[in-house]
Amino acid sequence: MKSCRADIGTGGRSDRSFGLRLLDLAESVRAGLFPARFSVWTPYLYLLPATLITGILAIGLAEMAETSLHVLNRATFRPDPAYTLANYAAVLSKPVYLRIMLKTGFAALLVTGFTLLLAFPYAYFLVRTPHARLRRFLLVALFLPFLLGQVIRAYGWLIVLGKQGLLNAALAAIGLGPVSLIYTYGGVVLGLVQYMLPFAVLLLAPALTAIPHEVELASHGLGATPWRTFRHIVLPLARPGLVAAGVVVFTLTVTDFAMPEIMGGGANDFIANAIYDAFFQLSDAGMGAALGIVLTLFASLIVALAFLLVGVATLGHGAQQDAGAGR
């Protein structure tokens, strides 16, 4: 190593020492970044970047919490300096906000249910098909809309389902009246299910891959019909994937903005839309922040509840109780 350094610094004496020092510096940086031996604390060092990024988010959240404690002074259109819980009281007492929250939560339940129902067979087929070409087709079909982004897809739905859309044109051709599917609650749910499907399939596929095919064959051989094999073997073993997919779809739905904005047509707002309105239509930052905090608490509560019910361990490996196997 030494001789190598000396060879590089071929100039004058001061040049050489400068080169050596530079190399020493590089060496110490390298040793710091890639130590030959880990001290006990080194692994924690690697957590730092992620912690920093999440930490900034936490600072933002604290800032938002602070904002939420000031009501808007309607005379000056500036936040009142006095601290108050009036915004939260308004959120929890005004029927318009309660309705929005209930609608959002119910939509999230519907979307999660329908998405898992559709994603499960898709993921199962994707994992189990012996034909590589079919598997590739299924993956591409899954990713194609995934790549388009939510706004473009929502507009796509408008074209298909709109008053003069493809669906109504087809219905008119067979003599059926126009149906309004856009700007409805159902339309928002439909759009969201389609948007969430790839997420759910991608989260379910690894969980299903982890179930050996022989286990299903064994179940058949032991006298279980395909349906009972699904109920007693596949479903319990797929639970980690179902929980992960369910939690992700639920939280993404409950915090969604674009789909209710475009497909809902202003009449089917979610909490995120109400937050947007509070900030940018009413300029009531305090109310917007209060809604945001409530939404964050609500989503966190649901996730915590889901993990509490099925156990965080399910995300590791499926060592959980099987409800269907009690004797």
Place this chain on the structure above:
Amino acid sequence: MPREGKEVGVTVAKAQGGDAAEPMVRVEKVSKRFDSVLAVAEVDFTLEKGAFLTILGPSGCGKTTLLRMIAGFIEPTAGEIWIHGRPVGDLPPYRRSIGMVFQKLALFPHMTAAQNIAYPLRMRGFPRDEIGERVARYLRLVRLEGLGERRIHELSGGQQQRVAIARALVFEPDLLLLDEPLAALDRKLRQEMQLEFRRIQRELGVTTINVTHDQREALVMSDRIMVMDAGRVQQMAVPETLYHRPENRFVAGFLGLTNFLPGVVAEVGAGRARIRIGERLVEGRMADPGIAAGTAVEAAVRAERLRIFDEEPGAGWETLEAEILEVVFEGERLVYSARAETFGDVVLRFVDADPLRHRTHRPGERVRLGWRSSDLMIFRADPDTTRTAGQPEREDNEP
């Protein structure tokens, strides 16, 4: 479709119900073609009730495909399979009365050992009391008393094997199928479990079909062995017959440590022939019938049938001079390789099964080797079966 099959099965079973000689399994001209590959070719056999059959063969010989067709996981391209007098062609696996133990065991990881064993009973609608009683009885049978509440990953490899076999047997199926469940175990545990499977099988008297590529396992466990190669049955017989009287070169090479000597038939007698190997003319037993003079053959002699003689032995023995090339110490026995010049420099391997009573010969020493002429088996030299793949393990020492 299954309903239809069942009805047919019921009528046939009734029609043949009185026939006590009806075998437990009958396989008739069963073939399976995967695209262009004929995995199983017109396999025919029957198996009587209570028998233990092992299907033995190298990997890719079609033995697992055949087993899975009997289980109902794969549909035959042609032929018919009967279990307990019923044609099962239209029955899905869960309607056939079979217990199967898979290579990777396929235990249900989200259940305890007892729940695994109870599973087939629950699926078959057994009453609750009987399920509890039977699970306890079968846990005892496989010597897992007190471990029923353990989860699968809390059990050792051998204990998991026991759960798998209990699960396959607890509903008292007509037929037990073993798809190489012992292959993944280490040697010692494997030998222990071979005897254990055999004990349980004898105790219950359940008809069993085992699949393996391990000749020792086949010889130890089976009442009958069926050797398969390239999708075809090569020979089906009791272990002793299969070992001592192989019907073709493949079977002779697949079981045991066998020397093959290429030669040409000189003279044919009744069940015997004289063949020319190198510059020698030796007598042997015709294992393949109908070989005429002038045919290219391969003579086979088992390594344990060759012996070293200090003096010329009596009548009925053939001898030749050979030079020791190598001695391999295997603990309880020595395995020698020796070159026989008069046999056209063929290398012979032979075994000293009792090395403490004999002097160990060193490489370079010249010895007189002898064998009984009835121990020399003469096979037709089939270009298809003279490949080395027929002889697993130990083959690598050969120059």
